[in-house]
Amino acid sequence: MDHEIFTLNNGIRILFKPSLSPISHCCLIINAGARDEKPGEPGLAHFIEHLLFKGTIKRNTNQILNRLEVVGADLNAYTTKEYTCLHASFLNEYLERSIDLLQDITFFSAFHENEMEKEKGVIIDEILSYEDQPEEAIADEFENILFEGHTLGENILGTKESVQKIKREDLLGFIDLTYNTSEIVFAISGNYTSAKVLKLSEKYLGIISANNNHKNRIAPAKNTAKEIEVIKPINQTHCIIGGQAYSFYDDKKYGLLLLNNLLGGNG
Numbered sequence: 001m002d003h004e005i006f007t008l009n010n011g012i013r014i015l016f017k018p019s020l021s022p023i024s025h026c027c028l029i030i031n032a033g034a035r036d037e038k039p040g041e042p043g044l045a046h047f048i049e050h051l052l053f054k055g056t057i058k059r060n061t062n063q064i065l066n067r068l069e070v071v072g073a074d075l076n077a078y079t080t081k082e083y084t085c086l087h088a089s090f091l092n093e094y095l096e097r098s099i100d101l102l103q104d105i106t107f108f109s110a111f112h113e114n115e116m117e118k119e120k121g122v123i124i125d126e127i128l129s130y131e132d133q134p135e136e137a138i139a140d141e142f143e144n145i146l147f148e149g150h151t152l153g154e155n156i157l158g159t160k161e162s163v164q165k166i167k168r169e170d171l172l173g174f175i176d177l178t179y180n181t182s183e184i185v186f187a188i189s190g191n192y193t194s195a196k197v198l199k200l201s202e203k204y205l206g207i208i209s210a211n212n213n214h215k216n217r218i219a220p221a222k223n224t225a226k227e228i229e230v231i232k233p234i235n236q237t238h239c240i241i242g243g244q245a246y247s248f249y250d251d252k253k254y255g256l257l258l259l260n261n262l263l264g265g266n267g
Contacts, residue, residue, distance in 0.1 A: 004194050008202065010210040011182030016197045017189040024095060024190030027087035028102045032178035034081040034156045036215065042151070043158015044174050046079040047123060047166055052086065052105045053077070054115040059104060061115070067101050068094070075101070081152055092191050096200055099186075103204040106179075111171050120163050127157050134238050138230075142240040145228060150220040182212045220244070 006014040037044045054061050068075045073090035075098075086106060088098045130136045140155050147153030157163075186205055188197055222244065246253040 006194075006198055006201070008181075008206045010206065010208055011180070011184075011212060012201075012205050012208065013185045014197065014201045014205075015185055015187040016192075016194055017187075018191070018194075019189045020191055021189075022092055022191070023089060024092050024098075024188065024192075025087070025089050026095075026098060026102070026186065026188040026190070027085050028106055029185045029187065030084045030106070030179055031082070031183035032174075032180075032215075033079060033083045034154060035151045035217065036178045037151055037154065037174070039149075039151055039154075041158075041162055041165075041170075042154035042156070043123070043163045044166060044170060045084060046156050046158065047119070047163065048171055048174065049077050049079045049084055049086075050119050050123060051111055051115060051171065052109050054119065055110045055112050056104045056108045057110055058108070064101070064105060068098060071097065073098065079156055081156060095188075095190060095192065095196075099200050099204045102186075103208070107208050111168050113168060116166070116168065116171075120166070123157060123163050124160050127155075127160055127163070130157065134232065134234055134236065138238045138240055141228065141230065142242065145226050146223065146242070146244060147220045148223055148226075150218070152220050176211070177213050178215055180212050180215065181208060181210050183215075 003015060003017040006016070008014065032045060034042060034045050053064055056064070059067070065075075068088060068090060071090065071094050073088060073094055075086075075088045077084070077086040079085075086102055088102065090098050130140070144153040144155075186201060225243075245256055
């Protein structure tokens, strides 16, 4: 069997791939990322991802972090421009513990004001760290030019100013608008029966109220060729040449991927 897909009554999809490994991997993928933020207000999706680990209605920060750590499991998350992913790796026997925790932090986070203020400092330090890495900063600058005037061009981390301005109601509003149950996938690979995976998914994810607000994603405009030069007191020069490519749904992308491999190695 390759994989199975189930859809819960609230629209959440379950992707199950059986494995003979003693270690399981699972992730909760939410179709909400930096591109869904309001123009000129970057950093909100990433800020939410950080706060998901800072307390829920029934767990504090330490209880969240220790819940899987005490059984040798790993819990983490990341934000992209198009989606947010929470993921865990654990011994097979801890499947229910892992689903329970992912459900709790994703759908029942408290977003305490004091934790928000602490995390703003953490993220601003992260922004400053990236600004000190030219190879990272140039990639952000390139996308800002490539998708000028569109949220795809904004930095995922946001700016120091935009992060400082984030309020609790901004977080709740973003989640309400973008965390649509019909656009959430729970993927799991492990040594289980599909019946067990479905039963636990129904128990923890099936109880989430359906939320299917309309999300209006606008494609970026085709921009004209531009050139920018940034002078910095560093020893190395970094450069990027590129442009918009084919859609993910366009079959011509495979030829482009091959060309990319020929010119620049595995990519």
